Amino acid sequence: MKNVLMIVGSLRKRSFNRQLAGEVEALMAGRASVSYLDWTDLPLLNQDIENPVPEAVARVRAEVQSCDGVWICSPEYNFNVPGGEKNLLDWLSRPQDPTDPASPSTAKGKVVAISGAGGRAATAGVRGKLNELLGFMGMEIIGETGFGVALTPEAWGSDVLSLTDEQRVELGKLVDAFLGAIEE
Numbered sequence: 001m002k003n004v005l006m007i008v009g010s011l012r013k014r015s016f017n018r019q020l021a022g023e024v025e026a027l028m029a030g031r032a033s034v035s036y037l038d039w040t041d042l043p044l045l046n047q048d049i050e051n052p053v054p055e056a057v058a059r060v061r062a063e064v065q066s067c068d069g070v071w072i073c074s075p076e077y078n079f080n081v082p083g084g085e086k087n088l089l090d091w092l093s094r095p096q097d098p099t100d101p102a103s104p105s106t107a108k109g110k111v112v113a114i115s116g117a118g119g120r121a122a123t124a125g126v127r128g129k130l131n132e133l134l135g136f137m138g139m140e141i142i143g144e145t146g147f148g149v150a151l152t153p154e155a156w157g158s159d160v161l162s163l164t165d166e167q168r169v170e171l172g173k174l175v176d177a178f179l180g181a182i183e184e
């Protein structure tokens, strides 16, 4: 079975984006094995500490390297990528061999899908930015700006994400396209 690595761009315990990742995982059940990337101990990117590669960076890179595809569930902060998540992506964009600037990054060529849960615009801002950023990093994006959910007043009030049947069908289509791409 193929391995999917989930990147949730929120550290919040009851994160809507973590719940969205759970929906994706449920849709992949029996078709892929899903694990979650723990990026909480990554240092802030500083070129002075790239060599030797910090332990947390090496671990995160190894997890990304060994998966068949990455699925991102991203919050939208000020129409953009949250800082912690951007820091993670920047680490993944750097040459794997710190002594060879021409060596490929961990991210290059990886299959990736974008999704997000947020306010009225359904994270269109951050998904557009991620599409641009991940494309620049040489990742193989499935479904361009992916799938977004606009949280309802009930969701904001309860901290519980629930998808409509239509949303689940739409998300299912992206899941199918993503799994199709990593099967190739």
Ligand SMILES: Cc1cc2nc3c(=O)[nH]c(=O)nc-3n(C[C@H](O)[C@H](O)[C@H](O)COP(=O)(O)O)c2cc1C
Binding pocket: 010, 011, 012, 014, 015, 016, 017, 018, 075, 076, 077, 078, 079, 080, 117, 118, 119, 120, 121, 122, 123, 125
């Ligand atoms: C600094 C900051 C900026 C935010 N900016 C936006 C925004 O531009 N668009 C949006 O839809 N929500 C915005 N929000 C609200 C988030 O959608 C909300 O906090 C959401 O719960 C984050 O996702 P999470 O539940 O997975 O942590 C912002 C929240 C924070 C903390």
